[in-house]
């Protein structure tokens with residue numbers, strides 16, 4: 001069973017609490033620089049653990065210490081509360097490694 005797609009108003013309200021994230025169509029996106037490559041990989045490992053626990057998985061692009069996360073709920077064809085939850089967990093993982 002997949003969660004419901006967020007309405008436009010719910011999406012706007014959710015993103016107001018996630019200032020590092022931007023809307024790209026049916027996805028939300030954050031790009032961040034970790035201090036160095038190993039720190040970036042630790043962020044990815046922490047995000048992977050959270051994603052597995054949620055059974056909700058981000059698209060991740062790794063280029064040296066620059067990480068790009070793209071979130072969408074494929075089964076719902078757009079954004080759901082799971083994407084907002086995962087975004088907050090990614091923010092926390094990045095903050096732990098002092099990424100910006």
Ligand SMILES: C[C@H](O)[C@H](O)[C@H]1CNC2=NC(N)=NC(=O)C2=N1
Pocket residue numbers: 055056057058071072073074075076
């Ligand atoms: C069976 C399993 O619940 C699904 O394949 C999950 C896994 N992870 C997922 N992750 C994301 N981002 N969207 C999904 O629809 C999704 N579906």
